Amino acid sequence: SQKIEQNSEALNIQEGKTATLTCNYTNYSPAYLQWYRQDPGRGPVFLLLIRENEKEKRKERLKVTFDTTLKQSLFHITASQPADSATYLCALGSQAGTALIFGKGTTLSVSS
Amino acid sequence: DGGITQSPKYLFRKEGQNVTLSCEQNLNHDAMYWYRQDPGQGLRLIYYSQIVNDFQKGDIAEGYSVSREKKESFPLTVTSAQKNPTAFYLCASSRHGPGETQYFGPGTRLLVL
Numbered sequence: 001s002q003k004i005e006q007n008s009e010a011l012n013i014q015e016g017k018t019a020t021l022t023c024n025y026t027n028y029s030p031a032y033l034q035w036y037r038q039d040p041g042r043g044p045v046f047l048l049l050i051r052e053n054e055k056e057k058r059k060e061r062l063k064v065t066f067d068t069t070l071k072q073s074l075f076h077i078t079a080s081q082p083a084d085s086a087t088y089l090c091a092l093g094s095q096a097g098t099a100l101i102f103g104k105g106t107t108l109s110v111s112s
Numbered sequence: 113d114g115g116i117t118q119s120p121k122y123l124f125r126k127e128g129q130n131v132t133l134s135c136e137q138n139l140n141h142d143a144m145y146w147y148r149q150d151p152g153q154g155l156r157l158i159y160y161s162q163i164v165n166d167f168q169k170g171d172i173a174e175g176y177s178v179s180r181e182k183k184e185s186f187p188l189t190v191t192s193a194q195k196n197p198t199a200f201y202l203c204a205s206s207r208h209g210p211g212e213t214q215y216f217g218p219g220t221r222l223l224v225l
Contacts, residue, residue: 044214093212099157
């Protein structure tokens with residue numbers, strides 16, 4: 001069955017460092033991968049989408065990579081700030097139009 | 113402001129009672145979704161709809177029902193058949209169909225008395 005895993009439930013880093021979150025998948029061939037941010041008690045907010053033919057995507061301090069050989073996406077936040085503390089979800093999508101598959105999320109805590 | 117609204121923010125259900133969660137969007141999106149979120153479980157799809165008067169079951173549809181009489185509205189009913197309804201319920205929409213970028217509402221937290 002399809003499986004999507006995010007590297008750890010929690011990640012703690014110091015302000016100014018780069019946070020790296022991992023999303024791995026098995027038994028799936030996604031056409032694209034999305035990353036969302038979720039704050040406690042709120043709905044997820046879309047951050048970035050990367051397609052299968054793209055190696056890397058950037059948006060301000062965010063960078064996403066997508067390696068279809070390793071079946072893995074890395075999500076980087078550079079110069080992290082306490083305001084970046086949240087849960088980050090990855091989600092896989094296919095060209096067939098099937099529903100997105102969400103990972104369980106990684107909770108990032110950035111301390112000052 | 114364009115967006116998705118969910119009401120109420122908190123909802124209490126008594127044993128054996130059906131309750132309905134509201135979801136409205138003014139983004140003119142075709143597709144709408146309902147997810148359930150439990151601690152440590154991530155988002156699980158309950159139902160989704162791509163057009164009015166049509167909807168599809170997701171991974172955990174048992175004990176839930178939906179309707180899509182209007183493009184902008186997709187209410188979810190948690191029936192008495194759902195034995196463990198306590199969770200955070202999220203409604204989302206996307207422009208055309210599944211797999212696209214989704215825009216989420218603020219969520220409804222359902223608690224059983």
